[in-house]
Amino acid sequence: xxxxxxxxxxxxxxxxxxxxxxxxxxxxxxxxxxxxxxxxxxxxxxxxxxxxxxxxxxxxxxxxxxxxxxxxxxxxxxxxxxxxxxxxxxxxxxxxxxxxxxxxxxxxxxxxxxxxxxxxxxxxxxxxxxxxxxxxxxxxxxxxxxxxxxxxxxxxxxxxxxxxxxxxxxxxxxxxxxxxxxxxxxxxxxxxxxxxxxxxxxxxxxxxxxxxxxxxxxxxxxxxxxxxxxxxxxxxxx
Amino acid sequence: xxxxxxxxxxxxxxxxxxxxxxxxxxxxxxxxxxxxxxxxxxxxxxxxxxxxxxxxxxxxxxxxxxxxxxxxxxxxxxxxxxxxxxxxxxxxxxxxxxxxxxxxxxxxxxxxxxxxxxxxxxxxxxxxxxxxxxxxxxxxxxxxxxxxxxxxxxxxxxxxxxxxxxxxxxxxxxxxxxxxxxxxxxxxxxxxxxxxxxxxxxxxxxxxxxxxxxxxxxxxxxxxxxxxxxxxxxxxxxxxxxx
Numbered sequence: 116x117x118x119x120x121x122x123x124x125x126x127x128x129x130x131x132x133x134x135x136x137x138x139x140x141x142x143x144x145x146x147x148x149x150x151x152x153x154x155x156x157x158x159x160x161x162x163x164x165x166x167x168x169x170x171x172x173x174x175x176x177x178x179x180x181x182x183x184x185x186x187x188x189x190x191x192x193x194x195x196x197x198x199x200x201x202x203x204x205x206x207x208x209x210x211x212x213x214x215x216x217x218x219x220x221x222x223x224x225x226x227x228x229x230x231x232x233x234x235x236x237x238x239x240x241x242x243x244x245x246x247x248x249x250x251x252x253x254x255x256x257x258x259x260x261x262x263x264x265x266x267x268x269x270x271x272x273x274x275x276x277x278x279x280x281x282x283x284x285x286x287x288x289x290x291x292x293x294x295x296x297x298x299x300x301x302x303x304x305x306x307x308x309x310x311x312x313x314x315x316x317x318x319x320x321x322x323x324x325x326x327x328x329x330x331x332x333x334x335x336x337x338x339x340x341x342x343x344x345x346x347x348x349x350x351x352x353x
Numbered sequence: 354x355x356x357x358x359x360x361x362x363x364x365x366x367x368x369x370x371x372x373x374x375x376x377x378x379x380x381x382x383x384x385x386x387x388x389x390x391x392x393x394x395x396x397x398x399x400x401x402x403x404x405x406x407x408x409x410x411x412x413x414x415x416x417x418x419x420x421x422x423x424x425x426x427x428x429x430x431x432x433x434x435x436x437x438x439x440x441x442x443x444x445x446x447x448x449x450x451x452x453x454x455x456x457x458x459x460x461x462x463x464x465x466x467x468x469x470x471x472x473x474x475x476x477x478x479x480x481x482x483x484x485x486x487x488x489x490x491x492x493x494x495x496x497x498x499x500x501x502x503x504x505x506x507x508x509x510x511x512x513x514x515x516x517x518x519x520x521x522x523x524x525x526x527x528x529x530x531x532x533x534x535x536x537x538x539x540x541x542x543x544x545x546x547x548x549x550x551x552x553x554x555x556x557x558x559x560x561x562x563x564x565x566x567x568x569x570x571x572x573x574x575x576x577x578x579x580x581x582x583x584x585x586x587x588x589x590x591x592x593x594x595x596x
Contacts, residue, residue: 289430316440319433
């Protein structure tokens with residue numbers, strides 16, 4: 116095990132926090148993104164407006180400001196809410212905002228907006244004829260979504276999801292500012308204690324590059340899978 | 354000025370948080386943020402144009418180092434790059450005794466260096482993509498006129514590449530504005546730094562951060578508006594007919 120003046124194991128723990136945070140936020144972002152895309156494609160004006168407001172607001176404000184707002188404001192907001200509950204119904208609860216969960220919710224909320232834009236464009240590029248064919252086969256709406264619309268949509272969405280994931284991964288570094296012990300925070304603390312920035316920051320940068328390279332490879336594989344049936348066609352026409 | 358002051362005082366009367374004092378903080382933060390972002394974008398373009406041309410070179414010893422540079426700077430968080438430059442300078446043995454300390458004791462310059470290197474990496478890739486997508490006919494026409502390589506780059510390839518890069522570059526400008534918020538971490542009093550100060554002073558997260566979010570939102574919309582106008586003018590020849 117690389118020791119790094121005793122900080123090695125803690126740095127590794129921090130790397131695990133970064134990875135868990137990134138993956139959990141990605142799941143939340145994809146779910147929120149799908150919801151946002153359906154909201155923006157909805158014919159209902161109010162739902163459409165909510166979707167647009169969400170994506171515009173989130174994409175117009177820095178991640179760090181949103182993170183600080185939700186993190187520092189979240190606890191106070193929840194306290195105000197529980198106080199109201201206590202006054203109104205005599206229910207006495209205390210909810211402590213966990214830094215990790217707050218981080219997941221914030222990053223998921225931010226990237227849900229970006230994912231929403233990606234999914235919206237992807238859903239729009241699915242040919243309607245494909246869905247008509249599915250309906251003609253007598254598929255129920257859910258089955259048609261699962262077997263036809265979703266896989267076809269994913270082919271268009273994958274490059275965007277890949278990009279968003281890379282940005283999301285780098286954004287997780289910001290949680291170190293609001294007090295979560297990810298690998299950036301460990302490295303920053305170690306740097307301040309030992310006055311050796313390169314010894315700690317360079318390995319952390321290396322881990323980010325490693326995750327990014329691995330994901331690039333993974334997304335290339337996935338994109339091959341979702342392009343099944345399209346690659347050959349383009350080879351014929353060319 | 355006195356009138357303005359009186360009007361302000363009246364407007365802010367009965368408001369505990371947004372006094373003239375804290376608004377001054379926000380104003381200074383705005384100035385710092387705009388300066389930082391504008392300077393790093395300017396320096397970033399100056400660096401990115403030669404790098405983008407070199408990135409398309411056939412010589413491996415030019416091409417690969419540039420590729421490695423953009424890969425590393427685009428693959429790691431800006432915060433890490435900022436820490437590396439900031440702490441790398443501050444903890445550099447003996448720098449306090451040299452003439453450079455006068456420049457570097459202010460965190461502004463390390464932050465400017467980190468931001469410039471970061472945005473230059475992204476801008477290089479944007480320009481490189483635009484250069485690569487130059488229509489073959491344009492290059493053939495330039496060659497038919499007997500233009501040298503340098504002249505062709507200057508008169509034909511770069512002007513048309515800049516236009517095509519405009520939408521992507523607009524996104525990069527907005528991205529940089531938002532990314533500049535991390536400057537507050539290394540003691541710079543930018544917009545986010547000012548908001549954090551107000552939050553800590555009054556323990557009022559909602560007014561402090563929502564106010565600064567609105568300022569960022571205004572800045573973002575202004576940048577988007579400017580780029581949309583520029584695109585309208587400069588990309589007019591690419592619009593479909595009748596549109």
